Amino acid sequence: MNASVVIHWTDVGAASDVPYQGARRVETDLGAVAVFHTVSGEYFAIFDRCPHKNGPLSEGIVHGKAVACPLHNWSISLETGQALGADAGKGCTPVVPLMIEDGRILLGLNS
Numbered sequence: 001m002n003a004s005v006v007i008h009w010t011d012v013g014a015a016s017d018v019p020y021q022g023a024r025r026v027e028t029d030l031g032a033v034a035v036f037h038t039v040s041g042e043y044f045a046i047f048d049r050c051p052h053k054n055g056p057l058s059e060g061i062v063h064g065k066a067v068a069c070p071l072h073n074w075s076i077s078l079e080t081g082q083a084l085g086a087d088a089g090k091g092c093t094p095v096v097p098l099m100i101e102d103g104r105i106l107l108g109l110n111s
């Protein structure tokens with residue numbers, strides 16, 4: 001028997017509202033999610049809490065496909081949610097499935 005997961009996509013706003021090389025915090029039923037817009041024009045979504053001490057990643061500095069946490073400067077991958085560099089292996093923030101459709105941000109927020 002095949003087990004399949006159906007993703008329920010939730011529209012959380014316009015992609016153009018996420019600043020270039022920045023982020024926007026989105027409140028969801030599952031918690032706050034940070035949606036990032038990288039310098040290369042890609043979008044990523046991860047929960048808005050650092051795996052170190054829950055710092056607000058949406059207020060961090062985006063560099064490449066990572067964000068530097070504003071509290072203690074851990075670097076978190078936007079692709080995997082994993083801590084990078086010297087803090088690799090110390091923690092991970094859950095990644096949220098994201099797609100852009102007709103200029104809208106859709107998040108896969110299955111509970």
Ligand code: FES
Binds near residue numbers: 051053054
């Ligand atoms: S809370 Fe993010 S580095 Fe400490």
